[in-house]
Each structure stands twice: as C-alpha cells, then as structure tokens.
Amino acid sequence: MAFRSSITIVASPRPRVGKTLLARLLTDFHLSEGRLVTAFDLNAGERTLAQFLPEKTTAASVREISGQMALFDHLVAHEDVTKVIDLGHESFETFFSVAHQIDFVEEARRRSIAVAILFTITPDQTSIGAYRGLRDRFSRATLAPVHNEILGPAQHRDKYPLATGGPGVVRMPALAPGLRRYIETPPFSFADSGKASPMLPDSQSELQRWLRRIYLEFRELDLRILLADLRSSIQFGSGT
Amino acid sequence: MARPAVILVGADKGGVGKTTVARTLIDYFGAHQTPTRAFDTEAPRGTLKRFHPELTEVVDVTSVSDQMKIFDTLGSADAKVTVIDVRAGLLSSTLQALTDIGFLESAKKGQITFAVFHILGSSIASLQEIAETARVVGDANYFLVKNFINNTTFFEWDPATYNSYFKKIKGAEEITIPKLNEMAYEQVEVASVPFVSFIGNKGTKGEAANNSFVLRGYVRHWLGNVWGEFDRVKLVDLVSPKIESNVRQVAG
Numbered sequence: 001m002a003f004r005s006s007i008t009i010v011a012s013p014r015p016r017v018g019k020t021l022l023a024r025l026l027t028d029f030h031l032s033e034g035r036l037v038t039a040f041d042l043n044a045g046e047r048t049l050a051q052f053l054p055e056k057t058t059a060a061s062v063r064e065i066s067g068q069m070a071l072f073d074h075l076v077a078h079e080d081v082t083k084v085i086d087l088g089h090e091s092f093e094t095f096f097s098v099a100h101q102i103d104f105v106e107e108a109r110r111r112s113i114a115v116a117i118l119f120t121i122t123p124d125q126t127s128i129g130a131y132r133g134l135r136d137r138f139s140r141a142t143l144a145p146v147h148n149e150i151l152g153p154a155q156h157r158d159k160y161p162l163a164t165g166g167p168g169v170v171r172m173p174a175l176a177p178g179l180r181r182y183i184e185t186p187p188f189s190f191a192d193s194g195k196a197s198p199m200l201p202d203s204q205s206e207l208q209r210w211l212r213r214i215y216l217e218f219r220e221l222d223l224r225i226l227l228a229d230l231r232s233s234i235q236f237g238s239g240t
Numbered sequence: 241m242a243r244p245a246v247i248l249v250g251a252d253k254g255g256v257g258k259t260t261v262a263r264t265l266i267d268y269f270g271a272h273q274t275p276t277r278a279f280d281t282e283a284p285r286g287t288l289k290r291f292h293p294e295l296t297e298v299v300d301v302t303s304v305s306d307q308m309k310i311f312d313t314l315g316s317a318d319a320k321v322t323v324i325d326v327r328a329g330l331l332s333s334t335l336q337a338l339t340d341i342g343f344l345e346s347a348k349k350g351q352i353t354f355a356v357f358h359i360l361g362s363s364i365a366s367l368q369e370i371a372e373t374a375r376v377v378g379d380a381n382y383f384l385v386k387n388f389i390n391n392t393t394f395f396e397w398d399p400a401t402y403n404s405y406f407k408k409i410k411g412a413e414e415i416t417i418p419k420l421n422e423m424a425y426e427q428v429e430v431a432s433v434p435f436v437s438f439i440g441n442k443g444t445k446g447e448a449a450n451n452s453f454v455l456r457g458y459v460r461h462w463l464g465n466v467w468g469e470f471d472r473v474k475l476v477d478l479v480s481p482k483i484e485s486n487v488r489q490v491a492g
Contacts, residue, residue, distance in 0.1 A: 065421055065422075065423045065424075065454070065455075066423075068454050069423075069452045069454045069455065072453055072454045072457075073452050073453050073454055076453050098454070098457075101457060101458065101461045102453065102454055102456070102457020102458060102460070102461065103457055103460070103461075104457070107453060107457070
C-alpha cells in the first residue's frame with residue numbers, strides 16, 4: 001500500500017525551537033511540489049503561522065473535545081490534501097495522549113494516510129523522554145529527529161535513537177542573522193518571493209541556497225516515509 | 241450442553257448506570273461469540289431494549305408468568321448467557337423471588353451459573369443494600385461494580401465503612417468502570433446502538449454511520465478498559481467453563 005497523502009506533525013515539548021518556521025517551510029515545500037496543503041496551528045494565542053500562510057492555515061485546539069473532533073476528524077478525512085501540524089509546546093502532551101487513545105496513526109493508515117512526526121531535538125531530559133515516549137507509543141508513524149542548527153551543534157544526537165530503516169536526522173541549517181529577520185517578518189513566503197519587500201541579489205541567492213538545502217532534506221524525508229510505509233506494509237500485511 | 245448462566249445486573253438506586261453496564265456485558269459476550277439474551281425489567285419501555293432490540297425482551301420480574309419466561313427457558317434457549325437488567329429498587333425483591341422459586345438452590349447445586357453485578361451508587365444507602373443482598377445471594381459470584389462512567393467524584397464515602405460492607409460477601413470482587421468522555425457517551429445515547437456498533441461506525445440496522453472518529457476512538461478505548469476488567473475477573477471462564485477446559489486441553 002502506497003500512501004495517498006501524509007500528515008506531518010512538527011513537535012517538541014519545548015518552546016522557541018523553530019517549530020513554526022519548520023512548519024512554514026514544510027507547507028511551502030509541499031506547495032512548491034504542487035500539492036494541496038492545509039496547515040494546522042496548535043499554538044495558543046500567537047497565530048504566527050496564519051500571518052505567513054493566511055489562506056492555508058486553520059487554527060486548531062485540543063483542549064476541549066469539540067476541538068479534538070474538529071481537528072482529528074478533519075485530519076483523517078477522505079481528501080487528497082497534505083497536512084502539516086504546527087504543534088505548540090503547550091499542546092504537546094494532550095495532542096499525543098488523545099492521538100494514542102483514539103488510535104490516530106492506525107486509523108490514518110487504514111485510510112492510506114502516512115503519519116510522520118518531526119521532532120526538534122534539544123539536550124534537555126524532557127525532550128529526550130518525550131521522544132522516547134513517542135517512539136514507544138507510535139511505532140507505526142515515521143519519527144524523524146530534526147536538528148535545528150541555529151540551536152547549536154548537536155552533541156546530544158546520540159540521545160535520540162533512530163528507527164532502523166527509518167529516516168536519519170533532518171538537518172535544518174542556520175540562516176544568516178540578517179536574512180533571518182527578513183524571513184520572519186510577515187508577509188513573507190518561501191513559495192512566493194513577490195510577497196515581501198525586495199532584497200539584494202546576494203541575499204536572494206543565499207536564501208535560495210538555504211532553501212534548496214532544506215527542501216532536499218524534505219525530499220529525502222518524503223522518500224523515507226514512503227519506504228517506511230512500504231516496509232511496514234510488507235511486515236504487517238497490507239491490511240484493509 | 242453447557243450449563244446456562246444468569247447474570248443479574250442491579251442496583252437499588254436509579255441513575256447509577258446499571259443499563260450501561262448491562263450493555264457492556266452484552267457487547268463483551270458478543271465479542272466472545274457467546275450467544276446472549278437479555279431481559280429488561282424497566283417495563284413498559286426499556287432502555288436496554290432500545291440499544292439491543294434483537295436480543296432484549298421487556299419483562300416484569302415480579303410477575304410469575306414473566307419469571308417463567310425467563311427461568312423456565314434457561315435450558316432450552318439458544319442463548320448460553322442470560323443478562324437481566326433489574327430495575328432500580330427491585331434487586332432485593334428479585335433475589336427473594338429467585339430464592340422462592342428454588343433458582344438459587346439450583347445455582348448452589350451447580351446446575352446453573354449465577355452471578356450478580358451490583359452497581360454501586362455514591363450514597364451509603366446503596367451500601368446497606370449490599371448487606372441485604374448478601375444475605376440472600378450466599379455464594380453466588382458477586383461483583384461490586386464501581387461505576388465512574390458519568391462522574392469523577394463518585395466515591396467520597398469512608399473506605400472503612402465500605403470495606404465493612406464489602407467483606408460481608410465472601411469472594412466478592414470489585415470491578416471498576418472508568419469514566420467515558422461525556423460527549424462520547426451522549427453520542428452513543430443519541431445513536432441508540434450498541435457500543436461496538438458505534439465503534440465500528442454502524443447504525444441501528446448495520447448501515448454505515450457517520451460518527452466522529454475521535455468519539456469512536458474514545459469509546460473504543462473506554463470499552464477496551466471495561467472489557468479488561470471483565471477479563472481480569474475471568475468472566476468468560478465463569479459462563480463457559482466447558483469451552484475454557486477444552487482450550488486448556490488444546491493448549492496442554
């Protein structure tokens with residue numbers, strides 16, 4: 001069974017590790033690949049994602065059951081739309097505990113939707129424990145550690161064991177400070193550079209180089225998800 | 241022919257969720273391919289019948305003709321297990337009637353498997369009920385069911401008091417029914433289908449339904465926990481000792 005569409009959850013129990021930027025990049029990546037995309041913003045308050053991707057972003061919450069229904073029922077809906085979830089740190093625990101209880105990953109698989117979790121790695125015990133928890137509870141989702149290089153060199157990578165045959169560490173290279181300010185001022189779009197104020201040709205090409213490196217990582221990840229999906233189909237039987 | 245089993249689900253107070261427990265039992269035996277029939281004593285319009293219309297009959301346990309309908313057919317009915325949802329306030333008198341017709345005597349002799357699911361309310365009144373029923377039931381398989389389904393602050397009374405009642409029944413076992421999310425519970429009520437149908441996204445006639453995946457997930461998780469409790473007290477072994485021993489032979 002090859003999956004029809006995918007859901008990628010960008011997660012970390014820590015705030016300010018670059019989740020929203022990663023979610024933006026992923027959304028723009030899928031758009032640039034010609035896919036239909038919906039992004040879900042599970043951050044309380046800020047709504048940063050919506051500022052950059054107003055037409056693609058849906059605000060979501062898992063605090064109340066009505067919100068959980070709106071989100072998860074939408075996620076597994078029969079539609080060929082790629083979904084990206086920007087999971088705010090304060091929703092981390094609730095989101096995954098509900099997902100586990102209702103067998104979200106299994107249900108998605110039954111509907112030919114692959115689920116991937118992009119986990120931004122940091123050296124703290126909370127994150128290391130949370131990552132292991134996800135590995136245990138969601139063995140049939142693709143779990144990929146993300147090294148955001150702006151957070152420093154990752155000596156703690158060994159604390160994040162990779163799944164056999166699963167994806168390697170997704171590297172998110174650091175961007176020059178000047179450019180960072182630029183991409184973090186809405187309305188900036190990676191997919192549509194006409195949206196923001198004009199920039200110098202040098203900066204422009206540096207940004208493009210950076211973007212190409214990240215998109216390459218995403219393409220690799222896509223292949224890994226496909227591979228993991230095929231592998232587990234063989235291992236578990238194709239199912240229904 | 242395996243020995244028939246009768247499970248009495250009762251409480252002496254209304255609103256403690258005994259019909260809910262009866263429904264989980266019917267679903268449980270269904271999942272274990274154990275033919276089951278049910279009697280609903282909430283005449284004239286039973287709640288249990290609404291959820292399991294095919295295998296439920298509404299009866300009046302105090303009437304002799306209905307007692308005949310239930311107990312005289314135990315050996316001949318296709319169903320191996322008979323679940324009786326006893327209306328609030330009738331548990332003691334039903335048990336008394338069972339004594340009078342000699343049913344409890346047959347249970348003691350081992351001709352019939354008899355079990356009581358006593359659903360506990362939050363007040364002390366329903367504990368006194370335990371003492372009364374204990375006197376009648378004797379060595380029936382007695383299960384004290386703490387039902388948390390609709391409530392989290394349920395058991396606030398003194399554990400010492402509770403234990404003093406609990407110990408009055410030899411071999412009584414406790415079963416805990418965990419809380420189910422209110423909205424999930426309500427939606428099953430509205431759908432009027434067995435829990436397993438709701439989980440399987442089926443309507444009253446087996447047609448495809450459109451239940452929320454989240455709510456179905458919650459119900460599946462909850463029902464799994466309830467069945468885990470039934471597994472823990474070895475309910476299937478209790479009602480199908482024959483099948484169980486066969487399994488053991490095969491396994492051995």
